[in-house]
Amino acid sequence: MNKSLTFIENNHKKEKPKTKEIPFGRTFTDHMFLMDYEEGKGWHEPRIAPYEPLTLDPAAMIFHYGQTVFEGLKAYRTDDDRILLFRPEKNFERLNQSSDRLSIPPIDEDEVMGYLKELLKVEKDWVPSFEGTSLYIRPFIIATEPNLAVSPSKRYTFMIILSPVGPYFSGGIHPVTINVEEKFTRAVKGGTGMAKTAGNYSSGYQAQAKASQTGNNDVLWLDGIEKRYIEEVGSMNIFFKIDGEVVTPALSGSILRGITRTSILEVLNEWDIPVTERRITIEEVYQAYEDGKLEEAFGTGTAAVISPVGTFNWNGKQIVINNHDIGPLSQKLYDTITGIQRGRKEDTYNWTVEV
Incomplete structure (x- = not known):
């Protein structure tokens, strides 16, 4: 690491969870990492400090123009008490891709990887x-410059x-029910759909609420122009197994480059299972269902790894897949990826990184 890392210990330690029933995103550790950016000075003052509220100027540009990017990954404890990360370099690579789209200065990926390891050791x-x-x-990363001018911030904080x-699925993985969204649009080519940025998610809340009210677990987004081509699920990339071939929407500039997605593609290629990245319409999926050729569908993402789809609700029609049971390929992929992540396979x- 090129910069000197400062450590400020938290003398008021919290109690750690005592069971596996831990709600997602509501419990936080004792420390966090921070590093600041200033135009002309670059990224500086890397530090591990007590987890605590931030103090920001009311005019900080994050509040007004949404200049922010984020990532999500996990650390796993193995049966022999090691701590493993799963392809973390891909997350920092994608963070910089998102930053580029949002006009945020890049981080040094190797340097930040070192800081993450130090935080995890603490x-x-x-x-x-x-x-x-x-x-x-x-x-x-958030924009922190106090300025109401519509332009990229000159100051940022990376945290x-x-x-x-807890486990994403209690008692094992379960097929989900997904509503095909035909009114709202998540992203279009040339927009920010390929970036992990805050507005992409809040703009999907209405569609998610509508889906939940009708008994669905999530939303399947179609393209923003023709409302025919499948893009992704609200929190996952999507795959279909049709007549022996696995198909997933090609990255078009409006779809997130999922790290689990990339890993699944690599595994399928090694297993010699035909897999194609291309444009696919909801009509094609429905026709495959009508013809008895739609064998499986599953989402992929950091939270669930593999989330089998049991039912799609589209235009008043139900597409029920594999009798709403987990398909054999979905189960095998889940077992393989989670086995690697936890050091059991x-x-x-060479995907895992030991802390």
């Missing part, structure tokens, strides 16, 4: 050991906060 006892649990890691979380891909 907070190692917060990585839970209960089955299915993990330590969620949230790196993010990493940590949150122990050999990592022949």
Whole structure:
């Protein structure tokens, strides 16, 4: 690490969770990482400090123009008490891609990886050991310059906060029900759909609320122009197994480059299972269902890893997949990725990083 890392110890330690029933994103560790940016000075003052509220000027540009990016990854405790990260370099690479789209200065990916490891060493006892649990890691950047001019900020703060979380699926993975959204638009090519930035998520709340009110777990977004081409689920990339071939929407500039998505593609290629990245319409999926060729569908993401889809609700029609049961490929992929993440399967891909 090129810059001197300062450590300020928190003398008021919190109680750590004692069971695996840990609500997502509500419990936070004793420390966080911070680093500031100023135009002409660059990124400076990396520090691990007590987790506490921030003090920001009311005119800080994050409040007014939403200039912010974030990431999400996890640390896992193995059965032999090691702590593993899963492809963390991909998260920092994607953070910089998001920053570029939002006109935020890039971080040094290798340097920040070192800071993350140091933070995790300080907070190692917060990585839970209960089955299915993990330590969620949230790196993010916010614009802090007090300025109401519509232009990129000249000051930023980069932070990493940590949150122990319980298993995404209690009692194992379960197929979900998804509503195909036809009114609202998540993103369009040339917009910010490929970036992990705050507004992409809050703009989907109305569609998610509508889906929940009708008994759905999530939303499947269609393209913003023709409302035909499948893009992604609210919190996941999406895959379909049709007549022996796995198909996922191609990255078009409006779809997030999921790290679990990338990993699944690599695994499928190694297993010699035909897999294609291309444009696919909701009509094609429905026709495959009508023809008895739609074998499986599943979402992929950091939180759930693999989330099988049991039912799509589209235009008054129900597409029920595999009798709303988990498909064999979904289960095998879930077992493989989680096995690598937790050190229970050999990592022949060199994806895991030990802290």
